[in-house]
């Protein structure tokens with residue numbers, strides 16, 4: 001595997017998390033898999049919500065972006081892209097992941113996955129351009145995001161500003 005590249009972003013408040021999501025939105029392409037790691041309350045859904053909202057807004061669309069905790073997946077469609085927002089927190093086995101049809105979704109769109117550690121082996125097998133985002137709480141009250149990627153996402157990360 002080629003060397004990975006990391007960037008850290010300080011996110012002092014929820015607005016900063018939203019800015020990071022909005023900054024990622026124009027970079028998103030078919031075949032992208034964004035993995036969102038971090039404890040409960042770290043801001044995974046907030047980041048996904050901002051990213052999806054900004055993508056839709058860029059196409060003149062507006063939709064609520066609820067947490068997929070109970071539905072496992074929520075999908076969004078713009079003229080450019082299908083986006084699947086997945087939360088694996090409640091997944092019980094790998095078959096459930098197959099039933100979600102994530103591989104097929106990545107053929108025609110992008111996926112953003114919360115709790116990827118629940119199905120790490122299955123996700124690793126998917127053909128995708130992967131961006132790993134780890135969100136951590138910091139004692140002062142904000143969050144820190146570490147974005148790690150190799151391949152095409154590494155180049156996209158280099159130019160990212162929030």
Ligand SMILES: Nc1ncnc2c1ncn2[C@@H]1O[C@H](COP(=O)(O)OP(=O)(O)O)[C@@H](O)[C@H]1O
Nearest residue numbers: 011013014017040041042043044045046142143
């Ligand atoms: N950078 C930040 N600083 C402080 N609070 C934040 C930050 N980013 C998000 N939050 C808040 O954290 C809370 C939990 O976020 P959520 O996205 O539901 O977490 P998760 O999906 O990781 O469980 C939300 O109230 C959100 O507004």
Ligand SMILES: [Mg+2]
Nearest residue numbers: 044045067114
């Ligand atoms: Mg969540």
